[in-house]
Amino acid sequence: MQKRELQSSAAADRLCRSAYCEKHGDYVEAGRKVFGRVIWFGCAKCQEEERKRQEMLQKLEEARGHAWSYRLLFGEWLPKAFDFxxxxxxxxxxAMGDAYCAAEEYVRNFYRYRSEGRGLFLTGTAGTGKTKLACAVLKSLFPDVVGCYVTLSDLGDRVRQTWRSLSGESAPFTEAQLLNAVYRAPLLVLDEIGTIAKPQDGELLFKVINTRYSNLLPTIGISNLSLKELCSLYSERLSRRMEERNQTIVFDWTPWQERKKQNENGFSSGR
Ligand SMILES: Nc1ncnc2c1ncn2[C@@H]1O[C@H](COP(=O)(O)OP(=O)(O)O)[C@@H](O)[C@H]1O
Ligand SMILES: [Mg+2]
Ligand SMILES: [Zn+2]
Incomplete structure (x- = not known):
């Protein structure tokens, strides 16, 4: 009985009236009577838009925080020349169109690929735009997903820098922080695999690739070498891991700068 009275008094307090919003036009405005005072709630569409804006701002702030943490570890979130x-x-x-479409399709369906731990392997001639395309994937996923970019040799150097710091010099990060970042990033771009083949980097490379493989986390690997060449440079277990869940994109056209020069000199585009 008491409950029904409460309900009916709440219903009686509900008000509505015709109103006009400069942005959304005519609408029915809800209101409520509270102890003799009347409150009007305004345009529901405006409020929904404001809520979405606030959510977006919050997401952006969180994403900038993640990018900042990669910057502290690796110097930059993305190299400046590739921040597009x-x-x-x-x-x-x-052929460039095929590479672009594969990357675009990867971004568009990222959540599905991510759930399957699927990544890309960009291989081919130096200067053909592999780094450019991979960084563009990271940039295009931001702020929904904040991936991490690093070259294998830079990662190796930074890890070794933390070892030296034990004997006096201090690095502003620990080995665990560096490894956690590359093990756990929602998407990792690991560039220049096999470019400067330091034997120590082979072990590190396998640890990174294998940890991410085991946790179904996607990686975009980049190399001037083919999977077969990586197999003989490092190991078969590595090239197998890299092959299994990654789509290979081959960059086999004339390097960008050469092509530009050819075009400037009046040649038609060359492959
Ligand atoms: N498709 C492209 N559109 C615009 N610039 C490109 C393109 N491909 C390459 N470049 C430019 O050419 C240079 C070499 O590209 P990069 O990504 O470093 O090649 P790779 O990683 O294959 O060695 C960079 O300055 C890059 O911005
Ligand atoms: Mg490159
Ligand atoms: Zn409105």
């Missing part, structure tokens, strides 16, 4: 979204990747012929 996919739209900036120019497509000059069908």
């Amino acid at each position: 979204p996919l739209e900036n990747f120019e497509v000059l012929d069908a």
